[in-house]
Amino acid sequence: MSLSTKFGDRRGALAAVVTVVLLVLGGGILARAATAPGPPPQPDSSQASAAAPTPATSDPAPAESTAPTAAPEAVVPASDFGTLMAPSAPVALRIPSIKVSTKGLVDLNLDDKGELEAPRDAQRAGWYVGGPTPGEFGPAVIAAHVDSSRIPAVFYNLGRLKKGAKAIVDRKDGTTATFVVDRVARYPKAKFPTAEVYGDTAGRAELRLITCGGEIDPRTGHYADNVVAYAHLVG
Amino acid sequence: MRTTIKLGTATLGSALLLTLGAGMAQAATSADGNTMAKLRPVALNGVDASGTAMVTVTGNRIDVTMAASGLLADSPHAAHIHFGAEARNECPTASDDKDGNGTLNTTEGGPAYGPIVVSLTKSGDTSPKSALAIDRFDTAPGGKISYERGSINVSSDVAAAISAGKSAVVVHGVDHNDNGKYDGETKSELDPKLPTEATDPAICGVLASAPSGGVQTGGGGTADNNQALGLALGGGLLLAAMGTGAFATRKVTNRI
Ligand SMILES: [Cu+2]
Numbered sequence: 001m002s003l004s005t006k007f008g009d010r011r012g013a014l015a016a017v018v019t020v021v022l023l024v025l026g027g028g029i030l031a032r033a034a035t036a037p038g039p040p041p042q043p044d045s046s047q048a049s050a051a052a053p054t055p056a057t058s059d060p061a062p063a064e065s066t067a068p069t070a071a072p073e074a075v076v077p078a079s080d081f082g083t084l085m086a087p088s089a090p091v092a093l094r095i096p097s098i099k100v101s102t103k104g105l106v107d108l109n110l111d112d113k114g115e116l117e118a119p120r121d122a123q124r125a126g127w128y129v130g131g132p133t134p135g136e137f138g139p140a141v142i143a144a145h146v147d148s149s150r151i152p153a154v155f156y157n158l159g160r161l162k163k164g165a166k167a168i169v170d171r172k173d174g175t176t177a178t179f180v181v182d183r184v185a186r187y188p189k190a191k192f193p194t195a196e197v198y199g200d201t202a203g204r205a206e207l208r209l210i211t212c213g214g215e216i217d218p219r220t221g222h223y224a225d226n227v228v229a230y231a232h233l234v235g
Numbered sequence: 236m237r238t239t240i241k242l243g244t245a246t247l248g249s250a251l252l253l254t255l256g257a258g259m260a261q262a263a264t265s266a267d268g269n270t271m272a273k274l275r276p277v278a279l280n281g282v283d284a285s286g287t288a289m290v291t292v293t294g295n296r297i298d299v300t301m302a303a304s305g306l307l308a309d310s311p312h313a314a315h316i317h318f319g320a321e322a323r324n325e326c327p328t329a330s331d332d333k334d335g336n337g338t339l340n341t342t343e344g345g346p347a348y349g350p351i352v353v354s355l356t357k358s359g360d361t362s363p364k365s366a367l368a369i370d371r372f373d374t375a376p377g378g379k380i381s382y383e384r385g386s387i388n389v390s391s392d393v394a395a396a397i398s399a400g401k402s403a404v405v406v407h408g409v410d411h412n413d414n415g416k417y418d419g420e421t422k423s424e425l426d427p428k429l430p431t432e433a434t435d436p437a438i439c440g441v442l443a444s445a446p447s448g449g450v451q452t453g454g455g456g457t458a459d460n461n462q463a464l465g466l467a468l469g470g471g472l473l474l475a476a477m478g479t480g481a482f483a484t485r486k487v488t489n490r491i
Binding site: 087115117118122144148189200221 | 269271273275285286287289291298300301302304305381383443444445446447448449450451452453454455456457458
């Protein structure tokens with residue numbers, strides 16, 4: 001505060017400084033709040049259930065023209081299980097219909113409560129290293145933030161994802177795993193369907209895309225729900 | 236001035252950090268569970284194969300699905316769930332090669348994954364008694380295994396060990412000399428009628444528990460009530476600025 005004393009009137013100068021600070025902070029926060037993109041989109045209930053489990057028949061689902069319809073599996077399954085790929089870690093994720101394109105996926109592990117940790121960086125998606133790599137048999141899991149404390153993050157638009165949309169994972173070995181979305185659902189975190197999300201995928205290579213959704217729980221300051229997109233490998 | 240602003244943002248920053256802080260969904264706790272093993276080549280045995288096994292535990296019942304590829308084609312592959320209370324509950328490493336012959340046989344893997352507790356046969360008995368029931372295991376057409384078997388009964392101890400992430404899935408059968416079949420002078424330590432190639436561990440993975448609960452993937456910056464908070468906070472600070480500003484002005488006026 002030697003600066004203020006120089007000017008003689010300590011309190012006046014301090015008040016001026018405080019004023020500037022408040023103006024800057026207040027104005028900034030106000031501007032941000034006013035121009036904010038609004039709460040993240042939430043999945044429509046019509047997206048929550050999968051199309052009839054019968055594979056490769058004409059999909060009775062969505063009138064979503066943006067998303068290419070689930071292409072009938074072109075690759076011939078090796079056995080009674082569907083298309084499967086050799087293990088290779090994901091390096092990038094693209095979901096054209098909701099304009100997601102993210103590189104440099106981080107590794108996600110379980111925390112000491114056995115829960116999946118979220119990426120530290122809100123602008124990066126993460127892959128659960130304890131699960132299969134995308135394209136392998138089982139549910140590969142990619143999670144990303146819906147927003148940071150200030151701005152939208154990688155999976156801001158996940159709730160807008162529609163059945164039939166494609167999610168494309170570029171892998172370390174140079175190959176690409178293409179998945180088609182089966183459904184998108186929202187669950188209260190307290191009733192998260194662990195078995196459905198992380199459990200057996202009945203012979204298919206699948207992908208789970210997870211982010212936050214719903215309302216902010218005022219007690220925790222966190223979103224009350226998770227949005228989960230379920231997809232399966234087509235090639 | 237710089238210090239003052241820094242202080243201001245620091246305070247605001249920690250307020251935001253507080254909102255970001257702890258708190259998560261409750262984890263379901265039960266002996267039931269979903270487990271998954273990433274099957275990877277067993278050390279030293281040089282099999283370029285991989286796969287995934289998923290085991291769902293419901294009481295004393297387990298349901299198993301497993302896919303693998305890259306195995307010796309059209310040859311029986313014994314597959315088991317291994318668990319030992321005394322074992323390390325992991326897949327063997329090169330240091331488990333007790334006889335130093337450069338490969339690992341099933342027994343050498345014992346200290347890592349323990350004894351057989353479930354035989355993943357395609358039909359009939361699934362107990363350790365069927366450990367080498369070669370005619371009832373998958374023969375990996377094209378080197379691939381697509382295995383599904385539900386309602387296998389296990390003891391409570393085994394169910395608990397699997398749920399706790401302590402068991403391992405091991406698929407056996409290694410073509411060490413790459414001649415397309417199980418052969419060789421060395422006999423299996425488990426059954427002298429079989430070559431060791433038929434029983435050596437090929438791929439292995441620990442059945443780890445699936446994540447519990449959801450994921451904390453939101454900072455809340457775009458949520459409705461946070462925007463309201465932003466408006467209120469921002470507006471409030473502006474009002475406060477008006478107040479201190481007026482104070483400063485008055486001081487200046489007074490001086491003149
Ligand atoms: Cu075994």
